[in-house]
Amino acid sequence: MIVDTYKTLREEAYEANLEIKKQNLAIYTWGNASAFDPDKAVFAIKPSGLPYDELTPESMVIVDLEGKTVYGNLKPSSDTKTHQVLYREFTGIKGIAHTHSPYAVAWAQAKKPVPVFGTTHADHGTEEIPCTDFIGSEEVKNDYELETGKLIAGTFKKRNLNFTHISMVLVAGHGPFAWGQSAAQSVYNAAVLEEICKMALLTLRVDPETKPLPEYIIAKHWERKHGQNAYYGQK
Amino acid sequence: MIVDTYKTLREEAYEANLEIKKQNLAIYTWGNASAFDPDKAVFAIKPSGLPYDELTPESMVIVDLEGKTVYGNLKPSSDTKTHQVLYREFTGIKGIAHTHSPYAVAWAQAKKPVPVFGTTHADHGTEEIPCTDFIGSEEVKNDYELETGKLIAGTFKKRNLNFTHISMVLVAGHGPFAWGQSAAQSVYNAAVLEEICKMALLTLRVDPETKPLPEYIIAKHWERKHGQNAYYGQK
Amino acid sequence: MIVDTYKTLREEAYEANLEIKKQNLAIYTWGNASAFDPDKAVFAIKPSGLPYDELTPESMVIVDLEGKTVYGNLKPSSDTKTHQVLYREFTGIKGIAHTHSPYAVAWAQAKKPVPVFGTTHADHGTEEIPCTDFIGSEEVKNDYELETGKLIAGTFKKRNLNFTHISMVLVAGHGPFAWGQSAAQSVYNAAVLEEICKMALLTLRVDPETKPLPEYIIAKHWERKHGQNAYYGQK
Amino acid sequence: MIVDTYKTLREEAYEANLEIKKQNLAIYTWGNASAFDPDKAVFAIKPSGLPYDELTPESMVIVDLEGKTVYGNLKPSSDTKTHQVLYREFTGIKGIAHTHSPYAVAWAQAKKPVPVFGTTHADHGTEEIPCTDFIGSEEVKNDYELETGKLIAGTFKKRNLNFTHISMVLVAGHGPFAWGQSAAQSVYNAAVLEEICKMALLTLRVDPETKPLPEYIIAKHWERKHGQNAYYGQK
Numbered sequence: 049m050i051v052d053t054y055k056t057l058r059e060e061a062y063e064a065n066l067e068i069k070k071q072n073l074a075i076y077t078w079g080n081a082s083a084f085d086p087d088k089a090v091f092a093i094k095p096s097g098l099p100y101d102e103l104t105p106e107s108m109v110i111v112d113l114e115g116k117t118v119y120g121n122l123k124p125s126s127d128t129k130t131h132q133v134l135y136r137e138f139t140g141i142k143g144i145a146h147t148h149s150p151y152a153v154a155w156a157q158a159k160k161p162v163p164v165f166g167t168t169h170a171d172h173g174t175e176e177i178p179c180t181d182f183i184g185s186e187e188v189k190n191d192y193e194l195e196t197g198k199l200i201a202g203t204f205k206k207r208n209l210n211f212t213h214i215s216m217v218l219v220a221g222h223g224p225f226a227w228g229q230s231a232a233q234s235v236y237n238a239a240v241l242e243e244i245c246k247m248a249l250l251t252l253r254v255d256p257e258t259k260p261l262p263e264y265i266i267a268k269h270w271e272r273k274h275g276q277n278a279y280y281g282q283k
Numbered sequence: 284m285i286v287d288t289y290k291t292l293r294e295e296a297y298e299a300n301l302e303i304k305k306q307n308l309a310i311y312t313w314g315n316a317s318a319f320d321p322d323k324a325v326f327a328i329k330p331s332g333l334p335y336d337e338l339t340p341e342s343m344v345i346v347d348l349e350g351k352t353v354y355g356n357l358k359p360s361s362d363t364k365t366h367q368v369l370y371r372e373f374t375g376i377k378g379i380a381h382t383h384s385p386y387a388v389a390w391a392q393a394k395k396p397v398p399v400f401g402t403t404h405a406d407h408g409t410e411e412i413p414c415t416d417f418i419g420s421e422e423v424k425n426d427y428e429l430e431t432g433k434l435i436a437g438t439f440k441k442r443n444l445n446f447t448h449i450s451m452v453l454v455a456g457h458g459p460f461a462w463g464q465s466a467a468q469s470v471y472n473a474a475v476l477e478e479i480c481k482m483a484l485l486t487l488r489v490d491p492e493t494k495p496l497p498e499y500i501i502a503k504h505w506e507r508k509h510g511q512n513a514y515y516g517q518k
Numbered sequence: 519m520i521v522d523t524y525k526t527l528r529e530e531a532y533e534a535n536l537e538i539k540k541q542n543l544a545i546y547t548w549g550n551a552s553a554f555d556p557d558k559a560v561f562a563i564k565p566s567g568l569p570y571d572e573l574t575p576e577s578m579v580i581v582d583l584e585g586k587t588v589y590g591n592l593k594p595s596s597d598t599k600t601h602q603v604l605y606r607e608f609t610g611i612k613g614i615a616h617t618h619s620p621y622a623v624a625w626a627q628a629k630k631p632v633p634v635f636g637t638t639h640a641d642h643g644t645e646e647i648p649c650t651d652f653i654g655s656e657e658v659k660n661d662y663e664l665e666t667g668k669l670i671a672g673t674f675k676k677r678n679l680n681f682t683h684i685s686m687v688l689v690a691g692h693g694p695f696a697w698g699q700s701a702a703q704s705v706y707n708a709a710v711l712e713e714i715c716k717m718a719l720l721t722l723r724v725d726p727e728t729k730p731l732p733e734y735i736i737a738k739h740w741e742r743k744h745g746q747n748a749y750y751g752q753k
Numbered sequence: 754m755i756v757d758t759y760k761t762l763r764e765e766a767y768e769a770n771l772e773i774k775k776q777n778l779a780i781y782t783w784g785n786a787s788a789f790d791p792d793k794a795v796f797a798i799k800p801s802g803l804p805y806d807e808l809t810p811e812s813m814v815i816v817d818l819e820g821k822t823v824y825g826n827l828k829p830s831s832d833t834k835t836h837q838v839l840y841r842e843f844t845g846i847k848g849i850a851h852t853h854s855p856y857a858v859a860w861a862q863a864k865k866p867v868p869v870f871g872t873t874h875a876d877h878g879t880e881e882i883p884c885t886d887f888i889g890s891e892e893v894k895n896d897y898e899l900e901t902g903k904l905i906a907g908t909f910k911k912r913n914l915n916f917t918h919i920s921m922v923l924v925a926g927h928g929p930f931a932w933g934q935s936a937a938q939s940v941y942n943a944a945v946l947e948e949i950c951k952m953a954l955l956t957l958r959v960d961p962e963t964k965p966l967p968e969y970i971i972a973k974h975w976e977r978k979h980g981q982n983a984y985y986g987q988k
Binding site: 310313330332333357383385388389390391392394395417420423424427456458484488 | 738
């Protein structure tokens, strides 16, 4: 039965979307999260324009990597093609979250990458959080949401960034996207991004001349959480 | 029975007023929302000075477009005449919300329009959010709240703004008014306005030289949500 | 029975103290509110150092205008003498609230009066919110809390301010005091003060050169709420 | 029975860790608190990487002053050695809290001590809140968390600071640590630190030239709460 086939994936996407609301990362219908199943090459995503409190696991839409809806009666999120491109380009990720959280949006609107000012950042990424260029006018005319995905992937390629070391990005003039090993982790990363953006902005209010954290501290914090000899957590 | 005639309208206004509180757009008795019935040419509005938790659907006051109370025992909001003018001038709107949300008030007090810094703004309006001039001393002496309505309508006329493309305004030194296709949508727009004002202020804290979003991105975001070929949501 | 004599007053003070917590005007044990009975010339005040969730109506301490505890087993708030002086100096007030709300404290620490930037302020006071000088070293040695009361009253006298038109003050380097026709109203005014201080700070972030509201708008907003022909509310 | 031996200590640590969450001093698994028993020379601390809502009193890990786990099946917090050093160096303290609260982190990331701008600060410490230097690269290679403890203790020695008069510190580029007479008091101090850091940042936004509070007011506020003739509270 096809329904049962996607049941777990839909539930994972549903829980992740609720978490966007719970973590105050978007108001009303804004934002969306998806969960990817690499074996079936499909992802479950929030339906377009529905308020979070009207969502159910059943309302999640199943879309394949060509952008075709393979299960569900509702239209998928208007940002679906951005998710689709990222699942194709960033091989191995299993969840994506897009929010309109205000501090992350502020950095995106100012078109500024977020420097690594402290260990909170270094615990989650070894480099500054990149901000893309504005999407071009041809790309907007062509296929806006698909091109947004390409813009993100292109930014990582051009700047030689590793999407497993920095699982967050700011799309200039728009807002944040985050990803991870699961839909839940992608929302976690979106919440971390908002907190890092808030801390970075407050840091510059205390001292506009603040310098980034020394490299050896960045490396240490990353390694103790994510390196080969990581000793954070119960693993 | 006259009570039943306005029952739905009063309930709509009641729910919208509660939403002002729920969305943290005003403290105590501040702020008010109204719901308009174009067929009957009357609107239901919050009674003056009552705390939100003492409101009931029955306490909403029904006022006609001459400002006359046609149903209800309480005095309507002191801002009633501003609503009255806007319903006359902005033909087609069916709800108005006035709040004292702090970021919108900050821009209003600074007498600055809010630039379109990002897609969150463009999703809800194609131009900067206008700020009126200070109301004149003659207008204050004459009929303050009525003249506030005229000031808003006049600002839109003078600047050739379309009130269906920008359904929000800042009254200089005072605060925000928003409107929409229903009372609920007017409160939604008031919440969006607060979020946009917060994001814009934070953006300028990241970079005071931030430039507005390119026109082609503004147009795209407006079109995908509100244009003829809109594809956002389930419609 | 002496217990019953002060029952209502203690309950009024108790409710006002809980409201300080509910309105997020102080954390932990910080802040205090009192309720004054002019006929008995006593006030009920929070006991010193008790967390808000341990308070009961019975725990409120009754103090007379000489500072003597006339009822209650607990020590009254360490700020009791400040309240005592204000009840003596500001004849007619029936409630006082002292908080450590962060935006009001910020203005107090910066030793800056809060300009009338908008109608939110004008609805509650016709002039800028005054900030005292630092209390003198002799006054600190003499009787700190009593002298704090004198400092507030002296600031109003020296600047020819009317304590019924401006029912709030910032004590330099310390924080806000507010008063009113009841303990409840004093806490309301403390919450208004925090909101005004937040709005004023944000306003200066939008434009550091912001000028105060024109006098005729200030006068209008005060008059419509508090003047002889006030028409705000249901009175 | 060894379980009962540490029961109270584990419960104290458990409650303190929950309070970190309740006071919004950290999101997700960030932050940790411990409770020290000087007689047994052991402390109970949060297990590494567990979300606050999965904690139980039983999950707290008991560690001795050599860093050895003496009771518990889980790995203790990755910051355990920092706690261990502080319990050895700051004789008499019985609780430590480490958080990632955003305003305290902002000052730590900007590497700035927090000046005594007001009585809220003076009520809890007589001097500015110190910020350490960046930890050195040799120390990071050697034993990062142990060296972080030494860095804190060394900062207090070098600057001749009294850890009972200032029970809070900012570790440069990282964040805050606070301590006290109990685990509960250490979390209280961490919350106070966040509030002081927020107030100080807002103060500088009102006036960047703000000067610290005069010494005689600082001394008075400290004395009335903590001096020999303290009269704050019910003691």
